[in-house]
Amino acid sequence: MEVNEKTSMLEEVQNEFHSSSDFKYKKYSIGEVTLHLCYLDTMIDSEVIQTHILERLVSKDHSGRIITTILDSDDAYTLDECIQAILSGNVIVFNDNNKNKAKSYSAPSNNSDRSITESSTETVSLGPHDSFVESLKINSTLIRKRLRTKELIIKNITVGKKYPISLSIIYLNDITPQSMIKTIEQKIKKLELSGQVEPKKMIEAVHIQNSIEEYPTSIFPQVMYTERPDRTIRHLITGKPAIIIDNDPNALLFPYDIYGYFRSTEDFNFRWLFGVFFYSLRIFAFWIAVLIPSIYIAVTTYHSNILPVSIFYTLKLSIENVPLPPLIEALTMIIILELLKEAPLRLPNPIGSTIGTVGAIVIGTAIVQTNLISNSMVVVIAVTAIASFSLPSREMSIAARIMGIPLLILASIFGFIGISLGVFMIFAHLSKIKAFSFRYVENPGFSEFVLFKNRKGKSS
Amino acid sequence: MINNKHLFYLIIFTQFGVAITSFPNNMYKVAGHDGWISTLVGGMIVQILILLYYSLYKKFPDKSFTDYTKIITNPFIGTCINICYYAYFLYVVLVVSMRFSDIITIWIFPKSPSWLILILFLLTAYIVAKNDILTIARTYVLCTFIFLIFILFLLSAYDNVHIGRILPIGQYPIKKIGSGAYSSFLEMLGFEIFLFIAPNFQDTKKKLFTLTFANFFTTIFYTFIIITSYIRLSNKENSYIIDPILYIFKTYHSKMIESLDTIFLSLWTIVICATVVSYIYIVSEDVHKRLSLIVKNRKSILLFIIIVVFAFYPLVSFHLIRRETIVNFGSYLDPLFIIIIPCLLFLINKVRGLIN
Numbered sequence: 001m002e003v004n005e006k007t008s009m010l011e012e013v014q015n016e017f018h019s020s021s022d023f024k025y026k027k028y029s030i031g032e033v034t035l036h037l038c039y040l041d042t043m044i045d046s047e048v049i050q051t052h053i054l055e056r057l058v059s060k061d062h063s064g065r066i067i068t069t070i071l072d073s074d075d076a077y078t079l080d081e082c083i084q085a086i087l088s089g090n091v092i093v094f095n096d097n098n099k100n101k102a103k104s105y106s107a108p109s110n111n112s113d114r115s116i117t118e119s120s121t122e123t124v125s126l127g128p129h130d131s132f133v134e135s136l137k138i139n140s141t142l143i144r145k146r147l148r149t150k151e152l153i154i155k156n157i158t159v160g161k162k163y164p165i166s167l168s169i170i171y172l173n174d175i176t177p178q179s180m181i182k183t184i185e186q187k188i189k190k191l192e193l194s195g196q197v198e199p200k201k202m203i204e205a206v207h208i209q210n211s212i213e214e215y216p217t218s219i220f221p222q223v224m225y226t227e228r229p230d231r232t233i234r235h236l237i238t239g240k241p242a243i244i245i246d247n248d249p250n251a252l253l254f255p256y257d258i259y260g261y262f263r264s265t266e267d268f269n270f271r272w273l274f275g276v277f278f279y280s281l282r283i284f285a286f287w288i289a290v291l292i293p294s295i296y297i298a299v300t301t302y303h304s305n306i307l308p309v310s311i312f313y314t315l316k317l318s319i320e321n322v323p324l325p326p327l328i329e330a331l332t333m334i335i336i337l338e339l340l341k342e343a344p345l346r347l348p349n350p351i352g353s354t355i356g357t358v359g360a361i362v363i364g365t366a367i368v369q370t371n372l373i374s375n376s377m378v379v380v381i382a383v384t385a386i387a388s389f390s391l392p393s394r395e396m397s398i399a400a401r402i403m404g405i406p407l408l409i410l411a412s413i414f415g416f417i418g419i420s421l422g423v424f425m426i427f428a429h430l431s432k433i434k435a436f437s438f439r440y441v442e443n444p445g446f447s448e449f450v451l452f453k454n455r456k457g458k459s460s
Numbered sequence: 461m462i463n464n465k466h467l468f469y470l471i472i473f474t475q476f477g478v479a480i481t482s483f484p485n486n487m488y489k490v491a492g493h494d495g496w497i498s499t500l501v502g503g504m505i506v507q508i509l510i511l512l513y514y515s516l517y518k519k520f521p522d523k524s525f526t527d528y529t530k531i532i533t534n535p536f537i538g539t540c541i542n543i544c545y546y547a548y549f550l551y552v553v554l555v556v557s558m559r560f561s562d563i564i565t566i567w568i569f570p571k572s573p574s575w576l577i578l579i580l581f582l583l584t585a586y587i588v589a590k591n592d593i594l595t596i597a598r599t600y601v602l603c604t605f606i607f608l609i610f611i612l613f614l615l616s617a618y619d620n621v622h623i624g625r626i627l628p629i630g631q632y633p634i635k636k637i638g639s640g641a642y643s644s645f646l647e648m649l650g651f652e653i654f655l656f657i658a659p660n661f662q663d664t665k666k667k668l669f670t671l672t673f674a675n676f677f678t679t680i681f682y683t684f685i686i687i688t689s690y691i692r693l694s695n696k697e698n699s700y701i702i703d704p705i706l707y708i709f710k711t712y713h714s715k716m717i718e719s720l721d722t723i724f725l726s727l728w729t730i731v732i733c734a735t736v737v738s739y740i741y742i743v744s745e746d747v748h749k750r751l752s753l754i755v756k757n758r759k760s761i762l763l764f765i766i767i768v769v770f771a772f773y774p775l776v777s778f779h780l781i782r783r784e785t786i787v788n789f790g791s792y793l794d795p796l797f798i799i800i801i802p803c804l805l806f807l808i809n810k811v812r813g814l815i816n
Contacts, residue, residue: 302569305719414580416726417564421584424603424730428588431598441602 008099013038013082013092023086028054034096038082039107043089048107053091072106084164113138119227121394124266131227136168136246142229143170147236151175157185159192163202167245170232175239180436184241184254187211205248212243212254214435219403221395222435224253224260231265240438255438258430259445261396262286272449282391283444289388289400290426293334294411294419296380297326302415318375327412329373333381334405336363341385461662464670466597470657470738471674473600474650476681477735478559480728481703483647483682484689488698491640493625494632496686498640503679505645509799510654510671516806517658517667525655525802526746532805532812541801546747548797549739552649554769555787557581558776560732567706567725575773581729582766585736589744590759593660596741600734606727607681613720614688617708621691646794648678650735655802656742740765 007015017023017038026037037049052071074090076082082092082102089108095101116138119131132139140154151173158166167188171181191211197203209223210216226232227249232242235253243252253260262282267275300319304312322329340359344352367373384404388397403426410418433440462470479486487495520528526545530538560581561574569577588599630637654671661667689704701707709720717723744761755761775781 303722306717306722308713308715308718310715410580414577415568416722417568417577417729418580420726420729421580421733424599424733425584425587427602428591428595428599431602432591432595439598441598 009079009082009102010036010038010094010099012079013086016079016083017086036094036096036099038086038092038094039090040086043087043109044091044107045109045111049091052107053093053105074104076102076104088166116142122226122228122231122265122392124228124264124269126266127269128228128230130229132229132244132249132251134247134249136166136244139229139244139249139251140168140170143232143236143242146229146233147172152236155181157188159188160198160203161192162199165203165246167208167243169241169243170236170251171241172236172239175237176241177239177436180255181241183436184212184243188243205245205250205252208243208245209252212252212435215433218429218433219399220258220430220433220440221261221393221399222254222256222433222440224256224393225250225395226253227251228265234265234268235260255435257438257445258396258441259283259443261393262391263445264392268449275449276446279446279449285387285390286396286400289384289391289397290404290407291419291423292384292387293330293380293404294407294422295416296377297330297408298411298415298419300326301412315376319377321371322374322377324372325412326377327408329377330381330408331405333373333377334401336367337381337385338401462594462597462657462660463662464664464666466594466601467654467657467661467667468670468674468677469600469604470593470597471651471654471671472678473603473731473734474653474738475648475674475678476731477650478556478563478732479647480682480685481563481705481725483644484686484698484704485702486647487640487644487686488690490643491636492632493690493695493698494630494637495640495644496626496683496690497630498637499644499683499686500679501637501641502644502648503675503682505641506648506651506675506679507672509802510651510668510675512802512806513652513655514668514671516802516809517655519809522659522661524657524659524746524749526750527659529805532809542746542750545797546743548793549743550765550768551786551789551793553736553739553765554772555790556732556735557769558772558783558786560729561773563703563706563725564729567703568722575777578770578773581733582736582770585733585740586762586766588733589737589741589762593657593741593745596737603730603734606731609727610724611684613709613712613724614685616712616720617688617692621688623691625693625695626687626690644682646791648675648682649794649798650738651675652798652802653738653742656746 014025017040020040022040022042024037024039024041028035028037037053039049048071074085076085076092077100082104085104086092088106090104090106092102092104113135114133116130116133118129122131130142132142144152144154149172153171153173155169155171156166157169158164169181169184188208188211191197191203191207197207201207205225209225213222215222224231224235229251232251232253235242235256240253240255243254245252263279264282267279269275270278299306300315304315307315319326324332340355340363344355347355364378368375368378384401388400391397391400407419407422410422412418414421430441431439484495487498491498516525516528520531523531526538526542529541532538533541557578561578564577565572565574588596591599651671651674685705689708690698692708693701693704697707698704706721706725709724712718712720740762743765744758747761748755748758751761772781776783776786
């Protein structure tokens, strides 16, 4: 926007904001100097203005400038710059002498920040309890506080033309390849130009995830969302970058491998044996969640010959009176399970707990007693659910359950053959996924648990 | 770009295939209870061929076999040889898939339509083979657990074995053991893909060691299987039962699980599929390289191969072509393509080198 010849920039700024009630314009004259302050009072800490701008002004010399202040200051020459500065929580100060040149002081209000609390999605029993909050600045602090090295780079960029958002790419300069950072930056920038998101939508974490992933259509998540600073640090020191978006309490850890989704940060705080045990247990749980329903279907439909007579009778007794075919039974149970999981999330806490009762007693028991679903099927689906919920990452747990469905259908048509060929296809898909030079499935990383490293004599 | 580890897995997964279930019986027919000696000798034949192949590869590193047929002979003859090789590989794929659908029909799904299973089988092969060679090799690495389970299953047979059944060692004449060695060598085919995937090799050392190790693994594994079968089943059983390995698994009983044959065959399906994947990958990749101007997409070639293979199914199942005819055809093709042509090329190249 060009500044009109006749009007000054100050008037233009006032014009742009005149219909917003929270836009404030203040004029102060002290001696010969007159200062014009423009800001949005919803974004500004007025105390900061008082102490850092106005009080400085009183004790100034007569040049009409604020001499020393700790606030970030910047010159703004164009109307665009002024507007952006005001919108991101700065105070614009015009001098009476020159109304076309302004100085902006950042004085953002901290009132809207949530205080650091324990993460509700990634709780651990052993280890630090702090988690990210919505403010980018506090999140950067949490990381900076832990990694006291000058190699830690926090790179702020702004994307979006219509609705700009700010985000930081955080990495360690000495071990992260520059080309990787550049590529990620380009991909994020491309989001701004592509027109897929804006102007109808705003750029959000999911769009960034979509643009940086190599296989966004894959069922497997390749970007890890985490609320935990210690997980982020662990990621950073392997030479991979993290992206933190303002107003989002999740850090996006990018080239992430599948084994990371099975690793809780807690594992590293335990004694190594416990860590290895729980880590292996979770990998096992993933395959249980994927395979158990389809194996059950295959066994009951085709391969009951692999069961010894005693087990066979137990199974047969439970499925004998059920009129539905096993596949329908399984799909019904899966849907009921997802509903049971979804419903309490939408309800306030006291009512939410009743869902558990309804789910467990009413549906669980009654559905078996009415012979709609067999006992064993309820057990199988419950085990699947427990296994999938034990994964530290919510996305991976959903992926595991969803991946079970095509296998379920394959199993109901082809039995074990369908399952094993399906697993073969999943393996092929998994081995295909990569990001930069990092493969999605490379090594299980048992050596990351402390003891193994010491034994091999590798010190880092 | 594949490294030695990937090469190892590519080769063993191609070598093991559908033949493993009937292998002890085939050997018993030829070499009696000394079949396991034949297997070891067969491994040595493979080793000699690997040395030959390796020296061919050393002459023309970063070139595929189909490239140096053209260089050694002339482009026209070379192209003819290449087309024959493609046809041969398709034939291998056909035989493997036919045998696979037979075994599944006999052992797991006697009443299901086998064409449906064959469609899923070939479709899976297509989906896996459309990836690049590194992805395929990495997929094989992930599937290694099947071999561990196989070994575990085989060990379960050792509760009732009688070592006297393979004694006295060397009872059969050398001629029979020799012909047994030849037929065991035919079962171990699959190492020839080494020549065809050569352009994808990373520049690593110890390739020959990798190949030897792969061959060693295969030979030992086959010997283990055959010995297990021979000492578990009586001599009479060994000569009558067509799929002794599956038979042994079927007789397994425990309180938890029975008839391991179903589980084993289901898992082994992956290995069989891997064999098909290797061959159709090689053919499609090579044809695509030659015809890249005409066919832009490798997937279409793959799809074409799959359809051609599947098109033989009705011909066989309606007895328009007898199954035995197809299988017997192999006894002429295998030595021709695995031994004679590479040997000839090697000799021609040597002679030419001497003349120049």
